[in-house]
Every structure is written in C-alpha cells, then in structure tokens.
Amino acid sequence: xxxxxxxxxxxxxxxxxxxxxxxxxxxxxxxxxxxxxxxxxxxxxxxxxxxxxxxxxxxxxxxxxxxxxxxxxxxxxxxxxxxxxxxxxxxxxxxxxxxxxxxxxxxxxxxxxxxxxxxxxxxxxxxxxxxxxxxxxxxxxxxxxxxxxxxxxxxxxxxxxxxxxxxxxxxxxxxxxxxxxxxxxxxxxxxxxxxxxxxxxxxxxxxxxxxxxxxxxxxxxxxxxxxxxxxxxxxxxxxxxxxxxxxxxxxxxxxxxxxxxxxxxxxxxxxxxxxxxxxxxxxxxxxxxxxxxxxxxxxxxxxxxxxxxxxxxxxxxxxxxxxxxxxxxxxxxxxxxxxxxxxxxxxxxxxxxxxxxxxxxxxxxxxxxxxxxxxxxxxxxxxxxxxxxxxxxxxxxxxxxxxxxxxxxxxxxxxxxxxxxxx
Amino acid sequence: xxxxxxxxxxxxxxxxxxxxxxxxxxxxxxxxxxxxxxxxxxxxxxxxxxxxxxxxxxxxxxxxxxxxxxxxxxxxxxxxxxxxxxxxxxxxxxxxxxxxxxxxxxxxxxxxxxxxxxxxxxxxxxxxxxxxxxxxxxxxxxxxxxxxxxxxxxxxxxxxxxxxxxxxxxxxxxxxxxxxxxxxxxxxxxxxxxxxxxxxxxxxxxxxxxxxxx
Numbered sequence: 001x002x003x004x005x006x007x008x009x010x011x012x013x014x015x016x017x018x019x020x021x022x023x024x025x026x027x028x029x030x031x032x033x034x035x036x037x038x039x040x041x042x043x044x045x046x047x048x049x050x051x052x053x054x055x056x057x058x059x060x061x062x063x064x065x066x067x068x069x070x071x072x073x074x075x076x077x078x079x080x081x082x083x084x085x086x087x088x089x090x091x092x093x094x095x096x097x098x099x100x101x102x103x104x105x106x107x108x109x110x111x112x113x114x115x116x117x118x119x120x121x122x123x124x125x126x127x128x129x130x131x132x133x134x135x136x137x138x139x140x141x142x143x144x145x146x147x148x149x150x151x152x153x154x155x156x157x158x159x160x161x162x163x164x165x166x167x168x169x170x171x172x173x174x175x176x177x178x179x180x181x182x183x184x185x186x187x188x189x190x191x192x193x194x195x196x197x198x199x200x201x202x203x204x205x206x207x208x209x210x211x212x213x214x215x216x217x218x219x220x221x222x223x224x225x226x227x228x229x230x231x232x233x234x235x236x237x238x239x240x241x242x243x244x245x246x247x248x249x250x251x252x253x254x255x256x257x258x259x260x261x262x263x264x265x266x267x268x269x270x271x272x273x274x275x276x277x278x279x280x281x282x283x284x285x286x287x288x289x290x291x292x293x294x295x296x297x298x299x300x301x302x303x304x305x306x307x308x309x310x311x312x313x314x315x316x317x318x319x320x321x322x323x324x325x326x327x328x329x330x331x332x333x334x335x336x337x338x339x340x341x342x343x344x345x346x347x348x349x350x351x352x353x354x355x356x357x358x359x360x361x362x363x364x365x366x367x368x369x370x371x372x373x374x375x376x377x378x379x380x381x382x383x384x385x386x387x388x389x390x391x392x393x394x395x396x397x398x399x400x401x402x403x404x405x406x407x408x409x410x411x412x413x414x415x416x417x418x419x420x421x422x423x
Numbered sequence: 424x425x426x427x428x429x430x431x432x433x434x435x436x437x438x439x440x441x442x443x444x445x446x447x448x449x450x451x452x453x454x455x456x457x458x459x460x461x462x463x464x465x466x467x468x469x470x471x472x473x474x475x476x477x478x479x480x481x482x483x484x485x486x487x488x489x490x491x492x493x494x495x496x497x498x499x500x501x502x503x504x505x506x507x508x509x510x511x512x513x514x515x516x517x518x519x520x521x522x523x524x525x526x527x528x529x530x531x532x533x534x535x536x537x538x539x540x541x542x543x544x545x546x547x548x549x550x551x552x553x554x555x556x557x558x559x560x561x562x563x564x565x566x567x568x569x570x571x572x573x574x575x576x577x578x579x580x581x582x583x584x585x586x587x588x589x590x591x592x593x594x595x596x597x598x599x600x601x602x603x604x605x606x607x608x609x610x611x612x613x614x615x616x617x618x619x620x621x622x623x624x625x626x627x628x629x630x631x632x633x634x635x636x637x
Contacts, residue, residue, distance in 0.1 A: 025463065128445075130521055169494060172445040172466075179463035211444070211466045211494045247496040255500070285500055288469035297465070387487055390472060 018073035025180035030398030032300040040069030055093030066313035070306045077223035083312040084236035085320030107228035126194035128171035136161045166209045170197045173214045196231045210245040215293040258284040264369045267419045281386045307402035311363045316345035370408035434484040442514035443522040444493030447548040450579035452490050455589045467492045505537040510592045517547045520557045542595035544573040551578040
C-alpha cells in the first residue's frame, strides 16, 4: 500500500501515496502543500546518518533539518518518538531497545487489565452503543442491538463505570475519524484506534476521553506499526496537550490557552483585540478547535503532520525525555549551560535565553495568533459579529501554509516577548 | 413607521442545533444549508455555523444556525453560544434510545442558558433507518407534546423533512415577532449586532409532523 518511488531528485515524489485517500473522497480532501525538499527536509538517509555507531543521535542536526523542511513520510514515526521526548537522543541503540521492550510489555499488561474488564478490548471489535446503563445496571438485552458484549452484573465502582460509559462515545468518534483515508477502511485499524483511546482513558481518569483526542491519536497509529509504540507516541503527545482536555462542569482546559491567546493578541495587536472584544469575542472561543486538535481540520492530513513536527521541533527541549521519565528532577533543569542552547528548538531557545524558563506559552497559541494576524484586515473591516469572525476563519481551511504559519508565529512570539518585557 | 422600516427590513434569526453526539446535527445543517450529506463528517469540536435564507411574506429572512459539539464535556463552552438564540432544534437519533432519553437534559440546558427561544423543535433524525428503529414515532410525538415542542422525523441522508423542519422553525419565529418589537429601537440595535432576542411567547401551540407515521 505504501508508495515508495524515490523520485525526489526530479522533484516529483508522490507523498500523498504514503497516506492513500479512498478514491471516492479524493475530491473532498484539501490539497496537500507539503513537498519533500532536497537539502531541507529530513530524509531517511540524513536521519540514519545522524546516529553514531552506538546509536547516539545528533539531535541538533536533526532539529535543524526538521525546522527547515519537516520530515520525510518514510521515517516520520521514528523521528516523532524522539521529538516528543519518548526516547533520549543521548542513549544507545541497546538502551533504547530495552526501554522499548519494557514499554511494550507495560502497554500489553494494561491492555490485558482492560480486556479483563471489557473483553472487547483487543478483540478487533468495538462498540458505538452503551454497554451499561448510566446507573451501572446491566442493560436489557432486548433493548440493545447485538454488539458482542454487555455488562452482566451491576457496576458499583465509580471509576470503572465512568470508563465503561465513555467507551461508546469513543466508538462513535472512531467510526468518523479520518474515514477518507484508505487506512481506516480496514475495521481492525479502527479497532486499534478504539483500543488505544480506551486504554488511555482508563489510565487517565482525571482527563478521561474528550472528543478531539481521536484526531490526535489517529496519525500515531498510521505512522507506527506496533500498537504499543503508537500508544506511547500518543501518550507523549498528550503530555503536551492533555490540559486542554481537562473539563469541569463550568470550564474546559483549553480556555487557559485561549486566555494566553487573548494576552498575546492584546499585546501585539491591541486594535484587533479590541475589535474582537467589541464583538463579544474576547474569550476567543472561536479558536477552540485549532488548539484542541492542532489544526487537523484546517490542513490536509500530511500538512497537519508537517505542522505538528515543525512545532514540536521548534519547541524541543533537550531535557524533555528526562523530565518525563524522572519528573522529580524537574527543578534541576532550569540552570542552563549556554553551550547547550543549540540543542533547543528555535521557539524554546528564546525562553531559555531570556531566562523565562518557567511554565510558558506553547507555540500553538502563537500559530493561532499568526492565523488571526494574516486575517487581520478582513477581521477589522468585515467582521461585524462573531459569526463573521467564524466565517472568515473558516475560509482558511486548505489555504494555510504550515511553514509560513510557524515562521509568522515565531515573529509574533518575538514581538510579544519584547513588548511584554517592556511593560 | 419610517421609510427606513419599509424598505430596509432584514431579518436575522439565530438558531441552535443541540443533542447527543453523532445524532446527525452537522449533517442536518449541511443538508439544509448546502444540500449536502457527508458520510464521513467528523465530530464537531466546539461550534460551527451556517446561514441560509428563505423568503416569507416577500421578505428575506436569514437564519444563522449554530451547530455544537454533542459530547457533554463541551457544554461549558458551547452553552455560551445559546445566548440570543430565538430558535432551537433538539435532535436525537431514532436508532439509539439513549439519545432520546437525553432530550430532557438538552432542554434544561437550553432553558438555563437562553431565555429567548420562541420556537423549539424536537427532531428524530435518521428516519431512513427504519429497520433498526429504537424510538417510535409515537414516543417522539408524545414527548414533544408534553414539552410544548414541534416535532418531526427527518433524514439528513435522504433529505426527508429537513427543509420543512428548518423552515417551520423559522416561520414560527417570524410569526412570533410582533410588529411592535420589530419597530422598537432596541430591536434594531440588537439586530445590527446580529443578536435578535425576543420575549418568550407563552401561548405557542404544539404541532407535530412525522415522516414515517404508519
């Protein structure tokens, strides 16, 4: 299924072939802009050359490439594992193999734990209908379509019940996740997505499952063949994103980022901020989707992946791996050796340089800001209501350039830091 | 009445579509606004909207229809969009009874966050899936009657009743607007900021329509 014509010297490589679209939907998906560019994009050859014999990775070199031109689809998965802090570039092949095997065992143990509670996990099947009543009582068999498995005895454990109740929601979203990709024509791939999301939800009851997590998880399953590896890659991506998905009856976590966005626009473009505020849009709720699913809906599949890897490379911090593995040492990372600066991504470096190494804004907020800025004129001139704002921003689908958006985002970031320091 | 009112009359109604996840809210809207149905439509994150116009009494009436995420956990942010809505479609899926059982919650939600809705319609969607129906037409009708809602069964897939349902809500809103309110300065002011609000009319009748009554 994977197309491997290495034709890039002639510049005509069909990258879309890596993620084939079902023929009946070709007309419906946004055009892909990403092109593998010689000398800029991280190629398989460059990637493999960046390792020493023992397996130490020259992350600095790799980051430089990615920030220039993204990652070739043939190696995306394995590079992402490093970008997301899944593996330490300073480790050896052997050390990483041990860690990988350990993680796989851990994942399959969790999966087994879940399967014992709900035998559908790992069965290749999944549910879109409830398996238990909301009060924990078994459902009457006759009232439900036969879907393979139902709770037989009442569930009293609160965490277990919460989890079981959300499994059908995950199923409802899985069947409509990236359906236009040939990959998801295969029901076992849908089931894998359901398994991973279900297991993640079981392990993270504080966040649970929120719509949009499926959009984040879907690419991982496509890029990483081993299910456990895909799970861990998703888990690492969620480390960055999970707070967005934390909800209470009165708030959603993503509103924190919306608040930052509001601060950024207020600082770099007070006129636009005022205008949005006048339209009752000062809460920037219209940007929720961009932040929650990281522009998956505004870009084609491949372009969204390109944007993600650009952002992650720019946000890369050499302490990422250690901070995830040994969070107790987190405070030791604040003292930076200036010689290490090159090991940081462009965005992160700015913070380290300026000494603001505490909790700070994510690049995604600045990417949204850059999108708003590109529409600045239209927003100021034409937007007479919040509906116009949504409409104008809706027009960007398929018209954004990931690289330009990131470049602009860095500029806005710079401007923001300068102005914020002055205030 | 000034000349201004005679020629420049423009109606803009804000309507919300709410209901459980995957009942077909987005597809009902795209069927109505663009006559399209997308079998691969993705879950709505946050809110989206479309506008569609119709002519009543020779006047152009524009409906601005807001489509919201169905998962309960989005309510904290989606409910902000209920404000100023004069119409609401509460949708369930006739093949999943849980989505019907949750209608009451959605109505509560609507009443809490918007006191301006004059026209509400209960919609049983996916009526093309008769063979796996789980909620009968009668159940839908009787709930609508007890809650004082219009009722209709629709299919976004084959278009059944979709246009009729939206237009009925829009007409109801239109006919509920008294001339007095239309001509008041405060109304014009609100109209200009795209937020039409009306006092709730107490004596709304209940009419029911169904596509699949046997």
